[in-house]
Amino acid sequence: MDKVFMKGCQAIAEAAIRAGCRFFAGYPITPQNEVPEYFSRRMPEVGGVFLQGESETASAAMLYGAGATGIRAMTSSSSCGISLMSEAIGWMAGACMPVVICNVARGGPGIGSIQPSQQDYFQATKASGNGGFRMLVFAPSTVQEAVDMTYRAFDLAQKYKYPVYILTDGFTGEMMEPVVLPEMRSEEFLAAERKANDAWAVRGRNGAPKAHKIRCGARPGVVCTLEEKNIEDWEMYEQWKKDEIEYETYGTEDAELIITAYGISARIARSAVSILRKEGYRVGFVRPIKIHPFPEIAYEQLDYSKLRGILCAEMSIPPQFAYDVEAVVRKRAPIATCLRSGGEIIERSAIIDAAKKLYGDK
Amino acid sequence: MDKVFMKGCQAIAEAAIRAGCRFFAGYPITPQNEVPEYFSRRMPEVGGVFLQGESETASAAMLYGAGATGIRAMTSSSSCGISLMSEAIGWMAGACMPVVICNVARGGPGIGSIQPSQQDYFQATKASGNGGFRMLVFAPSTVQEAVDMTYRAFDLAQKYKYPVYILTDGFTGEMMEPVVLPEMRSEEFLAAERKANDAWAVRGRNGAPKAHKIRCGARPGVVCTLEEKNIEDWEMYEQWKKDEIEYETYGTEDAELIITAYGISARIARSAVSILRKEGYRVGFVRPIKIHPFPEIAYEQLDYSKLRGILCAEMSIPPQFAYDVEAVVRKRAPIATCLRSGGEIIERSAIIDAAKKLYGDK
Amino acid sequence: MPKIEIESEFCKGCLFCVEACPKDVIGTTSAVNDKGYQYAVPVHQENCIGCSICAIICPDAAIEVYKED
Amino acid sequence: MPKIEIESEFCKGCLFCVEACPKDVIGTTSAVNDKGYQYAVPVHQENCIGCSICAIICPDAAIEVYKED
């Protein structure tokens, strides 16, 4: 399979199209402009729809409409733009729409900076809107992962009939790396899925025994109380904890220190771990691949009797990811952080220094 | 001091005015309509400004503008309306605006229901917008508390020059209880404060040595990097953990079981505790009064050797408050939940039943 | 002879039909329907000319009109 | 004699003034300023009539114009 050298944003858009995405709506915002721009050129080639929304609020409502017709659909934005979508994201969770949302995050709060950051962790994993809904949240570390996760996000959105969220950042969106692109989903596959979705899609009744109704607070066509819907969603989230946990570890067996990170920070942390091990430090690495559901088990499996500490590296000040780590580590090991924010990249040397400090004498 | 019998929403508005609030912008949404409605009648009497925004997004931007002139200002909305404000709320945190935001919460996600709920806990305490900022979050249990907390919220907003958030719910907003209203802040007090704020307010330079600049990413007039600002905010949050923790306990000394809850659920839980104790169960009560900063200490002080368990009662499915409780309890006691959501009120009998189950034999 | 039928459960007692009927065919009773509305009834069915004015104006589509073929 | 002064650090080399001057007073050098722009310079100051056209059109307010009193 040939590798192509691609920018993260463009690779995400191309992966989406190969996954069968046939609708994109979005609004310009750095550093994700190349997502809509790519779609604007590419959608006509595959018979898909590209629609530039008049705002993020409108774009999210457009995404919702597209999802309601039963096709694969996506939006992307960055940080403050994602905030403007939060009502609609919650609405789409409330209406069980199989859509994909990609946040190419930048500094915050508010407009923050156009530089990359990881400051939207809580928002993405715990409160992408009001009402307490949660989504599957992917956090790619490389352009290849961004491609693969985008591809899978569409399948999972369809599987669970629920929005799936990709939390990436401006580094991953703007950098170029060689990638293997996944195969193009066949028109037959997509047509079959669309046909199946016609069991609930809102496109005119067309002889269906009952009119289809989509509303926030029930799966399409279902009549239930909001509480019943919320319970059902909760059960799904609990099931995710069994089926959807994804993480990666390295060198944890003999580790006296764990460095943990996700997304862009994880690749930097991982390279720090390599160096530290070469220097003779017994350092291990834990990385949530999806950041929701949070892979508690990855931290449960650690041998705390050996651990001198856990170092959380993230591009967020105040720390956020570290809060979830703390919650699962439960004081069984000291936790330290290595942080940057506001668009500054975390430096490998800073991680190494912090790790050495926490490690103490070799 | 005379008690008056008032609706929560109106009492909040009156308390705000007495605290010196002279600007309100908001958009209709049940169950908080009586807040703007009350202001629309009352503001002209105190020479304040009431402005109905064309949306929540606009209302929040108006609040920001008002705050930037150095006067006490407020908005309110409910759940999905608050979501629409999230970009601007983050912006106001980023620009250090001393404003007050009140969420009279209802069912969610999305539009949810017009009935009360506590489903916005994560959003309020962890991600009211992008970028990882946090606010002081009050959670009143009674109309009197709603009044008192509103009053204090304005002082704290001024003290920290930062948005303060009141998370209440449709029950507290719509119910009537007798309240003692706080005294009206004097015009002199307000004028003096405004004058002090003129050191940074944006109202035309008027001979100031330097033009005033307010932007997202720095305190007014300060030139710094976004990271520096984020660090400063983080330090403030850490300071809050020392100065701003507020909680209430009852019967924890001999407790074998703790019931914990906040806001509207707390009053129901508290009355359940009374009944359980009368029945001979050694049950204690822990209630965060502010839900951010979270009163970890309240749970640290418990005697876990005696505890059979901790019961979290909240009107949210999936649970949210329970997550924070779990994080601080660290498996030192089993945790159970008693939940409702989507507009259904939590029943005292359900709390009592759940408590008895967790308690086991007396 | 033309006639109208008012579905009392649909009627909300707005009186639009009562006011509009050129023949004063329609009036109200003191009875209320399940929703608690005092519904309209044809009180002078015999005067009905089948003009459909009442039915057209009825917002709640409570009235249907019949005529000899 | 009228004259102009171009603040070279403000100039971005857009050439609006060059194009607009009725007397072809202004030209460019190959030098660049701190920002990397090839800035405009008065090359025929002697022809200047002080009409201010260049200054008015200069978006970056880089030009000031002087005249005998």
Place this chain on the structure above:
Amino acid sequence: MENTILIGGIGGQGILMFGQLLCQTALETTDKYITYFPSYSMEKRGGTSDCYVTLSDEPVGSPKAEKSDYVVIFANQALKKFEDALYPGGALFIDTSVCTEKPNRTDVHIVEVPAGEIAREIGDARVANLCMLGAFIGYTEILPPDKVLATALKKIGAKRPELRALNEEAFNKGMEIGTAAKAAHV
């Protein structure tokens, strides 16, 4: 001591006013904790309208009691909805002029008040709720009748002074029925 009262009916029947009058009077004449919670459906007219009142010596838990000591019913649907919300041994007040159906409960006291009829006799259908209020107070004695009436006249009087006399008459007629029912039940 905690008294929980539930009043149920249709928008426009003065349900909320009923509850508020109790609370206001309690505020002025007792040291009790008082909570009032209204609950209405989306429809503005013809929709349901209910309210919950709690008067208690201790801080009130839920503003919406699970079960009530007293239930006051102004409409058929309300009866259906709230009949079961009454504690055994509690009292059920029914405006029999509008609520044509019969309660199923046999473990409660039932006070039937033809309040609508009485109001019409007096001369204005709108005073039916005051009649019910009178009956309620006459029976329950949880608040001093003269104070309740005074509060009512003050509150309603402000809006509709022309109804003052009628309201007073309605209240008193209701009181009689309530007191009599109480006597019969004891």
Place this chain on the structure above:
Amino acid sequence: MENTILIGGIGGQGILMFGQLLCQTALETTDKYITYFPSYSMEKRGGTSDCYVTLSDEPVGSPKAEKSDYVVIFANQALKKFEDALYPGGALFIDTSVCTEKPNRTDVHIVEVPAGEIAREIGDARVANLCMLGAFIGYTEILPPDKVLATALKKIGAKRPELRALNEEAFNKGMEIGTAAKAAHV
């Protein structure tokens, strides 16, 4: 082995293209992990334009290396900004036709290329970056020169076929300078 390269200049100088050509050639001719990260200021013209390239045998950590083995400089500001980002012993490439200032570093190899001048001599100022590229490859030998040139001609050729010959000439002139510098340093 990991090679980190930083190229710095002003928008419009072909900085990003320089980095991309390295990466594309590396992709086609090596098995290395490759990462390219552009970084530009808000201004579109005249603003700074930099990019970071990493070619490595192991997965690349940060796309933006803290220090680089090679730094290529196209402007005075870039020199100021990035001089310190070079590892001791690394090589600093400077287009001396635009970058009039002198580096302070004494612990690095300095390769001065009057690329702008050469380009103008050849006939088009726009080919200066190809000249720098040639010098860079000639000196570092991290990629086969013919492949780099081929990639360049393919990429640029598509956009500006008229520059093909000039580009080739510029690249080769640069190569000579680079190779000579290498020889001198060894």
Place this chain on the structure above:
Amino acid sequence: MKKVYSRPIGLHRNINGYCPGCLHSAAGKIIMSALEELNLLEKTAMVDGVGCCANNNNYMDLDAIGTPHGRACATASAIKRCSPETIVITYQGDGDLASIGLAETMMAANRGDNITVFFINNANYGMTGGQMAPTTLLDMKTTTTPFGRNPEEHGYPMDMCKVLSTLKGPSYIARVTCTDVPNVRKAKEAVKEALQHQVDGKGFSMVEFVSNCPTNWGLTPLESLKFIKEHMLAEYPLGVYRNL
């Protein structure tokens, strides 16, 4: 005997929750009968705004989708573009369409998206209890203009037909009311015309219903009709504003 006037077949027997005399009911009835007559009931997807129109969902037998407050046109545009064979209509109040959703409405109109918008202008926020809307008349008292709307403080009533008519995108714009039989007839004609524009692929069409809110206006249903005729129509003249 022959039935000469029937309830539209697309209306379920579930009673809607609109207040007595509320012309939301009338608009719904007209739309359903127009869809019936044009044989479009099976092809139509309705996008409901947020407001009293939430009632539509229960009693109209149509594919339907609720959408965040104000965003109906954005959602509808997307549905239409993804499923061009569907007849896409929105049904929105004045708060929804002309205040929070103003940008979405205007941009869909300006894009000429081939959808049909039904706009129920009752000069207030009905569902939330009668607050001022952009369309509230001058001097009208609402719960947020307790002293009446005054132009200095609150601005002027928004004429959406006029505003949208400045754009090139719309192909049909009309304003109707349902206060009497001739107007009901005209309203239905306008609705059908608007739908026909969509069928013919002509682009954005809108019918504004000058409506009432007896409950929040504090008027009886009959009084509210009178108020429309005497006050609303003066500010909101009926007629066809655009017909390409």
Place this chain on the structure above:
Amino acid sequence: MKKVYSRPIGLHRNINGYCPGCLHSAAGKIIMSALEELNLLEKTAMVDGVGCCANNNNYMDLDAIGTPHGRACATASAIKRCSPETIVITYQGDGDLASIGLAETMMAANRGDNITVFFINNANYGMTGGQMAPTTLLDMKTTTTPFGRNPEEHGYPMDMCKVLSTLKGPSYIARVTCTDVPNVRKAKEAVKEALQHQVDGKGFSMVEFVSNCPTNWGLTPLESLKFIKEHMLAEYPLGVYRNL
């Protein structure tokens, strides 16, 4: 020698980051010199939209506040109402004012809020790299209309002066450009007139600058002026649209 043309005193010596030949610079210069001439520099608060105008902050010596994308008018309205003695101006691009902020702009205009809006129409989203804006001309290629804007898919260029002129709230609306000396002079007159309307308490005023974006248009500064004259002005006619 006397200085007969000076740099406006309110402009710091910090250089702004606008591209060469970008008429954002021209608009800023004109506004600052108008404020200077009206003696308003000390009384003015500027509300900056989000876009290339973020540059203003650094080089204009004015009280200023940045505001969320599109919300400048809402923020400005609130400032003005809380501090009526302040001269409140906004400075916004076309994406900011006419797309995401359309509702806020129109509602402030409709309320007649006593603020002055400066609207820089460069037919694209300059700051984010040249995407289509509501004001993009037909056939114009942008990064999101790679095949040119076409009316069927993207709708028509929005004429904000025309749209706002349908409302009763605005008291002054004009469209100007800065392509040549006579136009620069007229632009300054319009800016002064607009500000004077605010000083006189007349309500909402707006000056639209037909501007350029040489960078994203892919033209040299001089070519971009030509493009304005030949294409932009045909779609966006200069003149005073409202003057009460």
